[in-house]
Amino acid sequence: MANVGIGVVGLGRMGQVYATHTARQIEGATLVAVADPDREALARFAAQVPGVEVLSHYQDLCAHPQIQGVIVASPTSTHRDVVIEAAQAGKAIFCEKPLALTLRATDEIIEAVQRAGVPLQVGFMRRFDRGYAAARRKIDAGAIGQPVMIRSIGRDPYRTSLEFANPAVSGGLIVDMAIHDFDCLRWLMGDDIERVYTEVAALVYPELLGVGDVDNAMINVRFQGGGLGNVEVSRTALYGYDIRCEVVGSKGTIEIGYLRETPILVLTQEGVTHDVVPHFPQRFGPAYTAQIEHFVECLRHARQPAVSAADARAALLACLAATLSQREERVVTVDEVSERSQ
Amino acid sequence: MANVGIGVVGLGRMGQVYATHTARQIEGATLVAVADPDREALARFAAQVPGVEVLSHYQDLCAHPQIQGVIVASPTSTHRDVVIEAAQAGKAIFCEKPLALTLRATDEIIEAVQRAGVPLQVGFMRRFDRGYAAARRKIDAGAIGQPVMIRSIGRDPYRTSLEFANPAVSGGLIVDMAIHDFDCLRWLMGDDIERVYTEVAALVYPELLGVGDVDNAMINVRFQGGGLGNVEVSRTALYGYDIRCEVVGSKGTIEIGYLRETPILVLTQEGVTHDVVPHFPQRFGPAYTAQIEHFVECLRHARQPAVSAADARAALLACLAATLSQREERVVTVDEVSERSQ
Amino acid sequence: MANVGIGVVGLGRMGQVYATHTARQIEGATLVAVADPDREALARFAAQVPGVEVLSHYQDLCAHPQIQGVIVASPTSTHRDVVIEAAQAGKAIFCEKPLALTLRATDEIIEAVQRAGVPLQVGFMRRFDRGYAAARRKIDAGAIGQPVMIRSIGRDPYRTSLEFANPAVSGGLIVDMAIHDFDCLRWLMGDDIERVYTEVAALVYPELLGVGDVDNAMINVRFQGGGLGNVEVSRTALYGYDIRCEVVGSKGTIEIGYLRETPILVLTQEGVTHDVVPHFPQRFGPAYTAQIEHFVECLRHARQPAVSAADARAALLACLAATLSQREERVVTVDEVSERSQ
């Protein structure tokens, strides 16, 4: 079977990772071109990965006849335009999360993709992590009975820049970070979120309040089927990158996550010490690769990707409801947010 | 120093434990008498622990001249009367949790105890567990900086009887179980609770709905100083008794709890397996003894016990607010509940 | 059923523990008397546990008509005389390990006990630890198939005194410490030891060489049935008391032991830290009580104790063979040592 041609839009941190991996490691894929308005970034990439076309305009990449799949890793604010362009050109699309910061942009994307009849996969890479994937298989196999409760913790080891923390740029703590947790909540419970209630704090980095953001959020969740959930997102975990999830079922429970990086323990009179995962590349590196492998695999076999634009919309909706709850200090249903946006 | 004389009111499960331990293991204490209306229970105890007076009426025990301290382990509905009787007789009092199911009864107890000038310790035994106590010492020593977030999980391995689940009897899931968690929240954060929001479910034991109870509750918490909290209580942890707590600070985090009972691992082709703590006597047995040791120690040295009636009131208040939030599906402040009760 | 009368010979550290527990915690037992040549020790005990006879001569204790069982916790060098006296008086005997430091004394004890027809239990308390006991049950149930290999590690957190380290007093590192490990080897493998080879070192406490002892020993073992074993004993584990065992079977493996004391983890930028078990009372406290419960239980129901004098002899034989191997730097069979002693 011939390789599929891939183009990558955006050479920021994630774009470089996707482009390099596609060029070197993803079986069945050939990296045809990368696009970025920054000429220096293009030059650096060309030196590092020879034999790939470098383009200044994503429109040229979307129109490239040897490209069947477009990986969108440009800034979130540009996702809508790039995805619509790629869809209209009939390309399969992989888009880094979040798809967009507003329901309106998300819906425009969904509409364009549906009209063009092209597949779109969203970068919820946790679904491709071996731990999360194994948990889902165990749940499907009935290992814990019916899922009734879920808790998801996402902690970053340091705060983001104040520029990025600004809700107008990143969507704020909840949209930026909890979108992964909400996707996992839906995926592992097999149910949709009904309503949320958010408490927030900014005790460690009070300067975040000045740009409209906070450093910790604790979100209570009820699912449509009556299950319970809780999401905690934090920028104050100085000790490391700590991503955990627990699904409680009627017959048992599953815990996902670990608090160890290298497999060594040091025992001295001060106690037993081991290290912690420092940040996301150490924790989810293989999952980033695995999701692109899935995208290429689906493209080669004309299958639908496992993570759809509808999933991205549902996770964003939960984030927006949780953010509204944060602002108005009351319980908010996702229906209310959905209706408001129309 | 002479031993102090102790009387135990109530020979139910906890009363028997307290009486036996006092008779045999607590240094500096002599078990003088036990009281229970059930004559057979008295006879059984007399056969098991010879040399202790057995009384049918708690009033006789409270009036006993050789008794300086009374351990109240009778049904919760009788706590108010027994404690007031003991206080008026000038005895020091240890009362099993919950002190009472209503703020009114709690306040009557507090008033009687203050008027009599006697000390009262409440049975929040987690404070005497080596794990919780070590965590508190670490926090006090600054090991994690300023505490900003806390989560407490309390899971029982099976549901209670429908009779007991009835909120009129036990106060319902939250008052019955989460009172321990709310006490730990206050104690470890060093702050008071401002408001709560509760989501509940009864997906595993829907029959609980018939008596007005549920099997799982997820409670979001905000502290007066702006910290965040979350309490989960569950009757559906078929896999074992699972009590955990995590305190997140500005410089680190502390996790309390364990998921192993005996120190053996079995590794076969099916994977690695170990056991879990089956129920509370295995997890907190030593803490039950340690709290009585503390009570006796305080009595002998005329010191105030570390767990006061005010602590019991504050934990109950949080439980009542969380229960009101459960019923009315809205955020509830503890002030609102406190004012209502007056 | 009436309580059995117990006498304790020797009020050293272990004697006090056994006497206090028998007086207070062991169901079905009454502590009748204690014996020790040290009058002050007797006086201190009398003040602490009233109502027990205190005797200067163990002979009087052995002759006491209300005593059915004698717990021997006097210095090892006196075990032979005390045990023989108790046996001739027809008492059941519990003797702290090691039964004796020589095969000759051991055999004299065994002969006296057999002639008197009284039961004798030896203080191999690890068999009563919940971890070791659970491992044995798993092995018996076939969980790991046929046991083929075992490793046992025994590490003390500091070195003993030079006086005690002297092989003439304690038997040396291997007899003093590895006797527990060799008992576990035999008990968990269900087989007898055929030969051993020992390597030793004194790199941390070279002063031990001056009294004829070492601080670490690594002993290779072959069982009669062809299985393999390894025993490590160490006085240099400054980080804590570390007792572990692993049994490898044809279908799986079992690990016994843990490296955590209180159930808390502290996570900071320096890593994750937890404590370790400091010393044997924290690790094996309940096992010390459990073995006396077993002794009393056997006495009350006229059953043979689970740990026999023959077990003590076999473990000592392995220790002596390992010590001979240490001195002569060659492989030694237990048969050789057994024959030499005759």
Added chain:
Amino acid sequence: MANVGIGVVGLGRMGQVYATHTARQIEGATLVAVADPDREALARFAAQVPGVEVLSHYQDLCAHPQIQGVIVASPTSTHRDVVIEAAQAGKAIFCEKPLALTLRATDEIIEAVQRAGVPLQVGFMRRFDRGYAAARRKIDAGAIGQPVMIRSIGRDPYRTSLEFANPAVSGGLIVDMAIHDFDCLRWLMGDDIERVYTEVAALVYPELLGVGDVDNAMINVRFQGGGLGNVEVSRTALYGYDIRCEVVGSKGTIEIGYLRETPILVLTQEGVTHDVVPHFPQRFGPAYTAQIEHFVECLRHARQPAVSAADARAALLACLAATLSQREERVVTVDEVSERSQ
């Protein structure tokens, strides 16, 4: 800096891994050619990794002017000839372990390499594992004081084929497997081995006896500086691939290894279950890549690789001594084996 040209000799399992990784993942390296007498293997590889020369004779590869470094992954019996050819051609050499099965062949290799003045790195990939490497750094930094004892466990989840088990082919259990352990012993203790004593068994796979091999070996070790060691190698760990090491120092201890594969725990009434690492690619995959990165890095910067031919010789010597000890059932010094071979 220009890329270095790499050739891979041998397209067996490891050869394919090295060739593919060099072609795709190793920065600074270009895979120029592969050599294998099997034409089908060459054809398959050419289809998978286009643009690489495929050669039937390793002599052609060694003579290739664009190749600076040769990775030798052909059968062990051919190592000597290939390495000498490459050395004489002036190439830097990476040779998969074991360098050779005899001291004579090893010494011929060492002589040829020294005469040619080319660097030779041996495939002791554990040194490039993050756990082992972190342990070494901790030891160097004094975290555990002076190392005094080491234990290394290497367990495979199933037995090898009878053909391969034959000592004439693989060197037998100890040479085949324990060579990694002996290398780690020397590297982590910073000392050379003085003598060994081996016990073996074949209780699970007695058919191995028919070809002169066994399924378990337990090897006691003394170092020249007086430290102690123990190596266990096993083919009977049906539960998984279990590689562990512990270094005990005068001030603390370090444990390397883990018994978990994916980061999930499943808790049910049957207990807590998690998986184990199935085999070496899951455990040491990144280390295999890291050692080639090191080789290429050394080649580019004209540095000596960290793992030398002398290390390979010393580890083989310990294996041969342990194998001799196995056969003659006595303690064997490495000097004896070294002298014998001359």
